[in-house]
Amino acid sequence: MTINRQWLLAERPTGMVGEHNFTYAETPIPEPKQDKVLVKNLFLSFDPAQRNWMEDREAYLPPVALGAPMRAASVGQVVDSRHADFSVGDLVQTTGCWQDYVVAAPGEGPMGLVKLPPGVTPEMMLSVLGITGLTAYFGLLEVGQPKAGDTVLVSGAAGSTGSFVGQIAKIKGCRVVGIAGGPDKCKWLKETAGFDAVIDYKNEDVNAQIAQHCPDKWDVFFDNVGGPIREAALDHLNLRARVVLCGSIAAYNSESPIPGPSNLANLTINRGRMEGFVILDYMPRAMEAIEELMAWVAAGDLIYQVDMQEGFENIPATLQRLYTGKNLGKQLLKIG
Amino acid sequence: MTINRQWLLAERPTGMVGEHNFTYAETPIPEPKQDKVLVKNLFLSFDPAQRNWMEDREAYLPPVALGAPMRAASVGQVVDSRHADFSVGDLVQTTGCWQDYVVAAPGEGPMGLVKLPPGVTPEMMLSVLGITGLTAYFGLLEVGQPKAGDTVLVSGAAGSTGSFVGQIAKIKGCRVVGIAGGPDKCKWLKETAGFDAVIDYKNEDVNAQIAQHCPDKWDVFFDNVGGPIREAALDHLNLRARVVLCGSIAAYNSESPIPGPSNLANLTINRGRMEGFVILDYMPRAMEAIEELMAWVAAGDLIYQVDMQEGFENIPATLQRLYTGKNLGKQLLKIG
Numbered sequence: 051m052t053i054n055r056q057w058l059l060a061e062r063p064t065g066m067v068g069e070h071n072f073t074y075a076e077t078p079i080p081e082p083k084q085d086k087v088l089v090k091n092l093f094l095s096f097d098p099a100q101r102n103w104m105e106d107r108e109a110y111l112p113p114v115a116l117g118a119p120m121r122a123a124s125v126g127q128v129v130d131s132r133h134a135d136f137s138v139g140d141l142v143q144t145t146g147c148w149q150d151y152v153v154a155a156p157g158e159g160p161m162g163l164v165k166l167p168p169g170v171t172p173e174m175m176l177s178v179l180g181i182t183g184l185t186a187y188f189g190l191l192e193v194g195q196p197k198a199g200d201t202v203l204v205s206g207a208a209g210s211t212g213s214f215v216g217q218i219a220k221i222k223g224c225r226v227v228g229i230a231g232g233p234d235k236c237k238w239l240k241e242t243a244g245f246d247a248v249i250d251y252k253n254e255d256v257n258a259q260i261a262q263h264c265p266d267k268w269d270v271f272f273d274n275v276g277g278p279i280r281e282a283a284l285d286h287l288n289l290r291a292r293v294v295l296c297g298s299i300a301a302y303n304s305e306s307p308i309p310g311p312s313n314l315a316n317l318t319i320n321r322g323r324m325e326g327f328v329i330l331d332y333m334p335r336a337m338e339a340i341e342e343l344m345a346w347v348a349a350g351d352l353i354y355q356v357d358m359q360e361g362f363e364n365i366p367a368t369l370q371r372l373y374t375g376k377n378l379g380k381q382l383l384k385i386g
Numbered sequence: 387m388t389i390n391r392q393w394l395l396a397e398r399p400t401g402m403v404g405e406h407n408f409t410y411a412e413t414p415i416p417e418p419k420q421d422k423v424l425v426k427n428l429f430l431s432f433d434p435a436q437r438n439w440m441e442d443r444e445a446y447l448p449p450v451a452l453g454a455p456m457r458a459a460s461v462g463q464v465v466d467s468r469h470a471d472f473s474v475g476d477l478v479q480t481t482g483c484w485q486d487y488v489v490a491a492p493g494e495g496p497m498g499l500v501k502l503p504p505g506v507t508p509e510m511m512l513s514v515l516g517i518t519g520l521t522a523y524f525g526l527l528e529v530g531q532p533k534a535g536d537t538v539l540v541s542g543a544a545g546s547t548g549s550f551v552g553q554i555a556k557i558k559g560c561r562v563v564g565i566a567g568g569p570d571k572c573k574w575l576k577e578t579a580g581f582d583a584v585i586d587y588k589n590e591d592v593n594a595q596i597a598q599h600c601p602d603k604w605d606v607f608f609d610n611v612g613g614p615i616r617e618a619a620l621d622h623l624n625l626r627a628r629v630v631l632c633g634s635i636a637a638y639n640s641e642s643p644i645p646g647p648s649n650l651a652n653l654t655i656n657r658g659r660m661e662g663f664v665i666l667d668y669m670p671r672a673m674e675a676i677e678e679l680m681a682w683v684a685a686g687d688l689i690y691q692v693d694m695q696e697g698f699e700n701i702p703a704t705l706q707r708l709y710t711g712k713n714l715g716k717q718l719l720k721i722g
Contacts, residue, residue, distance in 0.1 A: 109655045276650065298651040310646030314612065315634040318662035319445045326654030 054079045056119045057148035057365050063104055065305040066373065069366040071104065072120065072148075079151050081130075086155040087163065088130035091146040094365065095123040095176045096381035098209075098274070098372050101302040110328045111160060119147040120365075123161050123181060125172035126152070141166040143175050148365050150385065160330060167340075177210055177380035178347060178354040179340050181329060185296060186214030186272075187339040188332040191222075193325050194270040194294045198223030201264050203283055206274030206299060207245065208235035209372075210354075210380035215272045216245050217352050224270075227263045229256065229279060231375045238378060243353065257282040267291070276300045281311035293317075293324035303373045355379025360386050390415045392455045393484035393701050399440055401641040402709065405702040407440065408456065408484075415487050417466075422491040423499065424466035427482040430701065431459040431512045432717035434545075434610070434708050437638040446664045447496060455483040456701075459497050459517060461508035462488070477502040479511050484701050486721065496666055503676075513546055513716035514683060514690040515676050517665060521632060522550030522608075523675040524668040527558075529661050530606040530630045534559030537600050539619055542610030542635060543581065544571035545708075546690075546716035551608045552581050553688050560606075563599045565592065565615060567711045574714060579689065593618040603627070612636045617647035629653075629660035639709045691715025696722055 053076045060073040082088045103114050103121050114121050124146025128136050133155065136142070143166065145159035146152045154163040166175050177183060189211075196202055202219040206212040207228030216226045216239070228245045230236055236248040247263035249256055256279055260268070267288035273280055277300030280293075287293075301308040317324060332339075346352035357377040359368045361384075368383045389412045396409040418424045439450050439457050450457050460482025464472050469491065472478070479502065481495035482488045490499040502511050513519060525547075532538055538555040542548040543564025552562045552575070564581045566572055572584040583599035585592055592615055596604070603624035609616055613636030616629075623629075637644040653660060668675075682688035693713040695704045697720075704719045 280650075281646070295650065295654045297654065301648070301651065307648035310617070310648050310650050312637070312643035312646050314616075314631065314646050314660075315637065315662075317660065318631045318633065318664065320662065321664055321667065322662050324650075324653065324660040326651075326656065326658050328654065328657055331657065 052079060053077070054149055054151045055362055056150075058117055059104060059114045059120050060116070062106055062116070063101070063303070066303045066370070067101055067104065068370055072366045080153050082132050082153045084132050086153050087128045087133050087136045087142075089124075089126040089142055089144055089146060089152050089154050089163075090129045091124045091126040091150060091152060091385055093125045093172045093176060094146065094148065094383045094385065095180065096369055096372055096377075096383065097123070097181060098297050098299045098302065100369060101373065110330060119149045121145060121147055121160075123176065124152070125166065125175050136163070136165070141172065143180065150362070162333075167344075170344075173356045173358075173380075173382065174347070174354065176382055177356055178214065178343055178352065182210035182380055183214050183343050183354075184332060184336055184339050185211045185329045186218055187343060188329060188335070189294050189296050189327055190215050190218055190270070190272055192332070193327050194272060194292050196222055196224050196270050199225075200269035201225045201227065201266055201288070202270045202272065203227050203229070203260065203264060203268040204272045204274075205229045205279050205283070206297070207239055207248070208378050209274060211296065212272070212274055213239070213243050213355060213379060214352070217243055218346075219270070220244055220246075221346060221351050227260070227268070229275075235378055238355070242355075251279060257285055260286045270294065272296060274299060277308050281313060284311050284313045284316050287316060287320050287322050289320050291320060291322045293322065295324055295326040299373065357381050359383040362386070388415060389413070390485055390487045391698055392486075394453055395440060395450045395456050396452070398442055398452070399437070399639070402639045402706070403437055403440065404706055408702045416489050418468050418489045420468050422489050423464050423469050423472045423478075425460075425462040425478055425480055425482060425488050425490050425499075426465045427460045427462040427486060427488060427721055429461045429508045429512055430482065430484065430719045430721065431516065432705055432708055432713075432719065433459070433517060434633050434635045434638065436705060437709065446666060455485045457481060457483055457496075459512065460488070461502065461511050472499070472501070477508065479516065486698075498669075503680075506680075509692045509694075509716075509718065510683070510690065512718055513692055514550065514679055514688065518546035518716055519550055519679050519690075520668060520672055520675050521547045521665045522554055523679060524665060524671070525630050525632050525663055526551050526554055526606070526608055528668070529663050530608060530628050532558055532560050532606045535561075536605035537561045537563065537602055537624070538606045538608065539563050539565070539596065539600060539604040540608045540610075541565045541615050541619070542633070543575055543584070544714055545610060547632065548608070548610055549575070549579050549691060549715060550688070553579055554682075555606070556580055556582075557682060557687050563596070563604070565611075571714055574691070578691075587615060593621055596622045606630065608632060610635060613644050617649060620647050620649045620652050623652060623656050623658050625656050627656060627658045629658065631660055631662040635709065693717050695719040698722070
């Protein structure tokens with residue numbers, strides 16, 4: 051293969067993101083300069099925040115430029131190295147973007163360039179030890195501050211981040227209630243991921259079910275979703291409860307703004323706190339999390355679920371799966 | 387006088403509170419038992435939270451019972467004492483409610499029973515040294531955590547709490563931008579209360595004006611109002627900014643829920659925090675605040691503005707002034 055296949059951002063989205071936002075292109079394989087390596091992408095990571103990166107607005111990362119390959123985390127293999135610390139054949143995590151090949155270097159791009167630790171598979175690296183595992187770990191423990199005995203409510207619970215949040219909360223001695231869409235996801239959360247209770251927002255009255263499954267209200271709400279679920283949750287917060295504002299996926303593909311919760315006054319009455327965070331801020335502390343996450347995985351206390359798609363041609367459609375609720379666990383794609 | 391005039395809560399409000407929610411009554415003057423005192427109310431305090439106390443829902447204080455005198459803080463004079471620490475003639479602050487006479491005791495009711503410190507007038511006690519002064523002090527300093535050089539945005543700025551928030555922020559070396567309704571309030575804030583900039587929400591585009599007057603965005607937003615002003619403010623928060631959720635007066639008299647801000651995701655992107663608080667939690671620390679507030683008043687750094695109405699018959703109408711934006715500064719009523 052001598053060409054570098056790419057999916058370029060062609061049109062900024064309004065409403066649901068889809069194939070029409072991207073253009074397929076073929077370019078020459080780039081050549082790494084001194085202190086850089088050439089990586090062949092093997093697996094791409096799909097993350098809800100990607101929808102935000104496509105918009106032309108200031109955020110914690112600059113927007114993806116029109117005509118540039120779509121930004122994505124990846125695991126790949128070094129195929130050419132001009133950097134003393136990397137050898138051909140190394141498996142690495144980097145910001146590979148939607149293309150076959152990327153030139154990368156440590157400290158460059160949001161993901162930098164790191165070798166996979168021994169025994170760590172690409173699936174592990176891009177899920178429980180990657181952005182979603184770290185997001186769950188630092189978001190829950192640092193922002194949510196759960197104590198043993200607390201009730202922790204999680205929205206988007208069957209997504210990768212949500213499923214880790216619930217399991218880490220269980221490890222910390224909390225009672226965990228998850229909100230997810232559809233009976234399959236709910237069954238998996240309860241029977242496999244060990245959640246104490248699950249609410250199917252597609253088939254149940256979320257507000258009433260939160261009341262039922264959180265008889266002592268909730269102390270931490272880890273919110274990946276926003277929208278009406280956030281409003282329902284805010285009717286049931288305990289004194290000094292914490293809302294971890296991780297994501298607002300319900301709004302990402304909306305053509306017009308979705309109204310916020312009409313009951314923020316409940317935060318005042320209950321002395322509650324709602325706090326946002328961005329995982330990139332915690333990257334300097336990633337190793338402490340990775341060590342603990344690996345130990346929990348090894349002990350069988352933390353499982354990771356991967357939803358693996360395949361084929362370069364399916365990349366844009368795979369992104370959409372995140373916003374239509376198709377994925378169970380971490381959405382990945384094997385380029386093949 | 388041998389009767390105790392009262393305004394009783396007759397009907398829980400839907401929509402704007404008014405005279406129709408209350409009934410005038412006359413009852414015998416109560417008699418204090420051992421360790422209690424009889425207080426003749428002289429001045430009543432009017433506070434936005436009173437609207438919430440009229441509703442039949444769980445909150446940080448129980449709802450006012452139907453048929454009971456409306457709850458209110460007051461300053462009055464002891465006219466009969468069965469308590470060793472209080473003498474006839476003492477000026478005291480207590481939860482006098484809407485009536486001529488109340489039986490009170492230290493530690494009872496939300497306001498307890500405290501003597502006015504020497505040299506402190508009823509106007510001072512019920513404004514800068516009372517609930518609104520303490521709310522501004524602890525809400526801004528403990529929840530908002532302003533640092534010198536920060537930009538502090540205040541809604542409801544010409545209300546009692548808001549005007550103290552802005553002035554305390556100035557004392558702490560912050561740049562202060564206030565939002566208030568109408569040219570008179572804005573002029574007073576700028577020329578008398580020393581705000582750096584003021585936005586007239588009735589006559590200006592709040593979102594555009596925040597952008598203009600907060601060129602470095604805001605670090606603390608002390609929000610008394612909620613509604614569209616909260617949403618506009620959330621478009622301009624700085625990294626790690628704090629929203630002090632003091633009140634949501636825009637929603638208190640609404641017949642249907644007012645949508646919340648559609649842009650809470652800005653808290654995530656900017657690692658912002660939104661936190662509610664209830665001043666009653668800080669009452670054990672009231673003396674430290676009162677000492678500092680008195681010193682600032684004595685030094686001329688902190689002014690208090692009182693909007694004094696008069697007459698027992700005008701009590702219900704005076705409450706409404708808070709929600710129609712008529713008051714400049716602390717709303718009080720002299721019973722006379």
